[in-house]
Amino acid sequence: MSPAQPASPLQGVRDLLYRIWTWVLDLCLVIWVARASVALLGLGFLILGKAPQAQDLLIPLVGSPYYRFGGFFPVVFALWAMPTHYAARLAIDDDARLDRLLAQRRDESHSAWLEFVMCQGPRLLGALTFVAFAICACRARINYPVTPGEDASLRNAIFAELNWFMVWCAVAFALFFLYAVKRQDGISRLRVVGYAERLAAVAAPIIDGIDIGRSRSMAPMRAGYLDSYLGRTMLFVYFWAFVAVMLFNPFFIADWLPRGWVVALILGGWLPVLAYLSVLGRRLRAPLIIGVFGGLAILVAIIGDNHAVRILSAERSRGGSRTSLNDALDAWMKANGCDAATVARCPRPFIVVAAGGASRAGFFTASVIGRLLDQGSADGHGLDAAHVRDRLFAISGISGGSVGAVMAVSALARGQAAATQPCRTDTPVPLWYGGNVTSWRGCLEALMAGDFLTPGFIGLSFHDMVPLPFIPDRASLLERSWERYARAVLKDVEASDSCPADLDCPFLNLRSKTPFWLPLLILNGTSLSNGQRIVTTNLAPTYRVAHDADCPLDAEHGNCRLFAETYAFHDLVNAAPQGGNPDRNAAAITYDVRLSTAASNSARFPFVSPPGEIFRQEPRKLIDRIADGGYLENFGVLSAIDLVDAIRVLQPALKPFVLVISNDPNLAVDPQAEPTNVHSTDFLTDITGFISGFATTRDARASIGLVHLRTLVERENPGCRASLEHIRIWPTSAEGENTSVISMSWWLSKPVQRRLAFEVGPDSRNKTAFAAVWTALSRPDGGCAVP
Secondary structure, three states: OOOOOOOOOOHHHHHHHHHHHHHHHHHHHHHHHOHHHHHHHHHHHHHHHHOHHHHHOHHHHHOOOHHHHHHHHHHHHHHHHHHHHHHHHHHHHHOHHHHHHHHHHHHOOOOHHHHHHHHHHHHHHHHHHHHHHHHHHHHHHHOOOOOOOOOHHHHHHHHHHHHHHHHHHHHHHHHHHHHHHHOOOOHHHOHHHHHHHHHHHOOHHHHHHHOOOOOOOOOOOOOOHHHOOHHHHHHHHHHHHHHHHHHHOHHHHHHHOOOHHHHHHHHHHOHHHHHHHHHHHHHHOOOHHHHHHHHHHHHHHHHOOOOEOOOEOHHHHOOOOOEOHHHHHHHHHHHOOOOHHHHHHOOOOEEEEEOOOHHHHHHHHHHHHHHHHHHHHHOOOOOOHHHHHHHEEEEEEEOHHHHHHHHHHHHHHHOOOOOOOOEOOOOOOOOOOOOOOOOHHHHHHHHOOOOOHHHHHHHHHOHHHOOOOOOOOHHHHHHHHHHHHHHHHEOOOOHHHOOOOOOOOEHHHOOOEOOEOOOEEEEEEEEOOOOOEEEEEOEOOEEEOOOOOEOOOOOOEOEEEOOOOEEEHHHHHOOOOOOOOOOHHHOOOOOEOEHHHHHHHOOOOOOOOOOEEEEEEOOEEEEEEEEEHHHOOOOOHHHHHHHHHHHHHHOOOOOOEEEEEOOOOOOOOOOOOOOOOOOOOOOOHHHHHHHHHHHHHHHHHHHHHHHHHHHHHHHHOOOEOOOEEEEOOOOHHHHOOOOOOOOOOOOOOHHHHHHHHHOOOOOOOOHHHHHHHHHHHHOOOOOEOOO
């Protein structure tokens, strides 16, 4: 016999690599089997770890009373960790391939790793939900908004609370894992668990009909476990309770599980149905999850979705009408003590341009307007809030800036002729950083300090997953959240006096009434059919000029278009003029929208709100879809340019002053400066380049429009010290601080509010702009040379 061949020196390395590769494949298979739990857990890590908006949600939670802080962890335990664990466990128990693979591994005498992953994997997945929140708290510290000159003790206190939150997340991780390991040995023997088992057995016929989790793969490890109906019944009941509450009363959830709490509910609520579809699809060898959602998409394409813009019926609209610019200028001059014959004595009409940016934009816009309303009497200039209100001619808004504008003008309407701030003063506003409201600025800030994110998040993650026509979509939930919150912050009034100031009142009824003026609203959206503007405004689309005068936008004389390449929203939903009359001013306005919907028309940003379908009502026909005004440009300067041009034609002696309010700290201080944030190692530039290009181009168009607007007003008002000022959020790096992220969503924590409020205060770099604004506002000559 020949001697035995010696083992190759590399054989041991090959065996080790083979074993490692086998472990990797086994792990990947288990992950694939439990993919519903893994996918939603990964989504949770992505949201909580990467989105500053999610990290901002933790600030009020960690600072809440001990009973709410302590109650958060049982909620995550029950609503996200347990469903994640149970769904993964049942998927693994049901998979026949794992049965066969486990038997094969036992024959090869290396089944320990696969048994470990199958047994401990679901437990680890459930426990990792607390790690996601710990990462969120860590990122909240990193992205904490730096307010120059703030009290360091306040920041340190919040950091300490976040640190303790991370500690308790680690404790919850350990407790959940211990629960998952010990529940069969110890917890299952508890009497209350026995009662629950017997109660769950009532659902046995239904659970057996669903037929999940009855495989034998785990039976050798934990005999008797699969005879239990408790886990499967809990998943079944949890899902249908989730569906019922979300479908019929989403605001109940928004009130009881707001902000950070609802994240656990949303991510855990979908697990039962996704786990069931993945298990059934694996049995049938069919992609059921993709198939179900694809089928829903086909169904929606056939019967329609739920994204139509909410329209007020003819009975509710109360026959509102639009005001021509001619009449608007006459009414504004009358409110300010002058007329066409004495126009030289008129103050300067103020046009506010409010940039987009969700609640951040709305809050900052409201704060700036509130300061102006308060400043006259506070500084002894003899201008009270009513005088300042009368100077504000119009507000051109985009997205969140439009929401802030609508909140401000509706509050001014409720303040009546004396411009008395209309917010409650007897109790603190819980979500506003300032406590009790004592001023116009406090009132307008408080109106924009609400939690509008939770209802929208519920709509995005549930209502619009199945966008059937009879289910309200996330845009309508967002609108209703504005309406509900404004009613809670404003003082009670008689029902007959609530309109036009409530946000569910008809938009066109919010107009000036003798003897006081209300600023005109120009809320800019974008047409998805051709990219042009769709403005929701109480201004008529045309105005009259003398027969020998030229129109700025038309080659003809007489009837001039007010806005270039723009659709008027009310013209799209109402019937066209009859008898061949081209004058849209003559068309009857039968159908209107609520104030909240008018603001939403300008604030339909991707993912947050869907594009709204615009239907002409008689006959009902889809005309267009409206999206966020920031698709075109993110400031609202284009409409301001058109308005200034038209005022110049009608009243050349008036000297408009434009106040631009932007809220993005990353907006370039010097747009002509050489780029500094370009990296040679950006990831997936083919995709990310497109996204970043879209995001930055809209700001660039706004910046270019701002240059054109400044050139226009300075050319037309050569004797004025200033005719345009820009109030903005300044980057903190310019003041020697670390640049921080200022969250942009439909929710603002109190630190973010304080950061925004700082820029309206006396120590901000905006103080020079505020001084120029006040010169133009308060001086009889408006800072202009008298001819």
